[in-house]
Amino acid sequence: MSDPPRTGHAEAPPVPRAAEDRFGPDYGENIQRLQGMFGDCDDVLFSEIALGSGERATLVFVPGLSDIAALQEQVVGALQQVRLDREAAARPADWLKQSLPVASAGEVLGFDDLAHRILSGSPALLLEGQAAAFSLALPKWDKRSIEEPAAESVVRGPREGFTEDLASNTVMLRRKIRSPKLKMNFFTVGEYTRTELALVYIEGIAAPGLVREAAERIGRIKLDGILESAYIEELMEDQPSSPFPQLRSTERPDVCAGALLEGRIVLLMEGTPFALIAPVTLFSLLQSPEDYYQRSVSATLIRWIRYMFSFIALFAPSFYVAILTYHQEMVPTTLLLTIAKSREDIPFPAVVEAFLMEVMFEGLREAGIRLPKQVGAAVSIVGALVIGQAATASGLVSSPMVMVVAITGIASFMIPQYQTSIVYRILRFPLMLLSGIQGLVGLTLGVIIIVIHLCQLRSFREPYLSPLAPQHRKSWKDVLLRAPERKMETRPQLKQSRNPVRQSNPRGGRS
Known part of the structure; x- marks a missing residue:
């Protein structure tokens, strides 16, 4: 379910979709109907x-979601002292804004809209003789403090x-980008959860x-509940059946700000610390935010090491199985004799041996994640040593x-994005199977299939x-290496990019 985006300025109350959803002039009937909606809701x-x-x-309010102290001091006390004359009764919204010292008192015409606002923490006020209700912006609930993302x-x-x-x-995003061109459009998704979703971008x-494409994809979401941004990610991907992530998830505001300045969009959702960035490429998923906080030479060297170890994480077991099974002539004689001696009592072929060890390693990795922090690391390390030795x-x-x-x-631990490292772990198994069947020919076939898919x-x-692919040579300076800041004149090449210039005179005062 999707609603039109909300804007920050004052606007007319949304018109109910059905006539039976509107408030009537009978005060008692309005209260009775609202109580029926919240039947058995003792909170x-x-x-x-x-x-x-x-x-x-x-x-009407929920104690755990609304600021009870402010409601008692600013609203109840003020209402008991004011008088609703004929002129005020004709324009109750303006009268409330002048009489109540609250940030906002918006007029609501429909029961469904009012129920959503109540459950979002904004108390509702119903007045006798008025065919509308009023929502008071006094939300307050417990929330986690701002911390450094552990992952x-x-x-x-x-x-x-x-x-x-x-x-x-x-x-936090506004603090990073202090410009009115930073736009935020709000949507409501989920038939029952009514989850708030923000589409963030920089105009220009x-x-x-x-x-528009992002807004249309959000509008096509028809689901009863959205509990985490992973729901949105899977529903908005171009190819959901692909193992490769097509949106990037992050908990860091600086990563989102950097993506916005490159011309990408960011999706923020209520109830989760993970934001989504789109569009992404394979190379952006292999980048770390620290690449841009170090000197270009150090960042480039670390990036090359990361690329090299990403190849090792994907192909090392498959290459070892292929060489040991079909291409022993490629191994130096001394090394081959050492490997043969260590394998003389092994009852399984190399591919079964690799599968056994990889499955065991993945089990230890997952056990270390699911166990409590106090014992997770110790169990995973000790388990790996004991099981490997045994x-x-x-x-x-x-x-x-x-x-x-x-x-x-x-x-695999060198890959900065956890969701990307999972893809490497998944693809490792079919590549090992192909290598065990056809050696390097099977491994090459697997690589060709992956490249075609990408x-x-x-x-x-x-x-x-x-x-x-396709080639944009000007963008290579932030892919194969991390060029110095004075060389980063343009943004990454994206389709329909409107403002490719990042620096007006990069070699002037910054060289």
């Missing part, structure tokens, strides 16, 4: 008070991360077609295979292998 309270002029009024820690850089509160997350940098001593696996699997696991893959219609 929703109805409090009736009397105005200074004698008219009745009812406040995206950096040596140098900001130490703040998103929280589960959408308002706090939008404020992001392509209008990209913003498996080698019992003759189930050879020592070289244990070393290959260990190096592969370490290489060439066909799109992220919001952006080529996944851009800027290498």
Whole structure:
């Protein structure tokens, strides 16, 4: 379910979709119907008070979501003293704004809209003789403090991360980009959860077609509940069946700000600290925010090491199985004799041995994640040492295979994005199977299939292998290496990019 985007300025109350959803002039009937909507909801309270002029009024609120102290001090006390005369009764919204010292008192015409606002933390006020209700902006609930993301820690850089509160997350982005061109359009998704979703972009940098495409995809979401941004990610991907992520998830406001300045869009959702960035490429998923906080030479060297270890994480077990099974002539004689000696008592072929060790390593990795932090790391490390030593001593696996699997696991930890490392872990198994069947020919076939899939893959219609395929040589300075800031004159090449210039005179005062 999707509603039109909300804007920050004052506007007319939304018109109910059906006539039976509108408030009527009968005050008692309105209260009775609202109580029927919240039947068996003991946490929703109805409090009736009397105005200074004698008219009745009812406040509807949820104690755990609304600021009870401010409601008592600013609203109840003021209503008991004011008088609702004929002129005020004709324009109750203006009268409330002048009489109540609250930030906002918006008029609501429909029951469904009012129920959503109540459950979002804004108390409702119903006045006798009025065919409308009023929503008071007094939300207050417990929320987690701003902390550094555990999965995206950096040596140098900001130490703040998103929280589960959408308002706090939008404020953190506003602090990074203090420009009125930073636009935020709000949507409501989920038939029952009514989850707030913010589409963020920079006007003049992001392509209008990209913003429209994102808004249309959000509008096509018809789901009963949205509990995490992963729901949105899967529903908005170009090819959901692909193992490669087509949106990037992050908890860091600086990463989102950098993506916005490159012409991308960001999706923020209530209830989760993970924001989504689109479009993305394979190379952007292999980048770390710290690449831009270090000197260009250091960042380039670390990026090359990361690329090299990403290849090791994907191909090392498959290459070892292929060489050991079909291409022993490629191994130096001394090394081949050492490997043969270590495998003389192993009852399984190399491919079965590799599968056994990889599955065991993945099990230990998942166990370390699911266990409590106090024992998770110790169990995973001790488990790997004990099981590896026991498996080698019992003759189930050879020592070289244990070393290959260990190096592969370490290489996978070099990938900065967890969702990208999962793809490498998934593809490792079919590549090992192809290598065990056809050797290097099977491995080459697997690589060709992966490359063809990547060439066909799109992220919001952006080529996944851009800027290498198709080629955009000006963007290579932030792919194969990390050029100095004075060399970063233009933004990454995106389709329909409106403002490619990043620096007006980069070699002037910054060289």
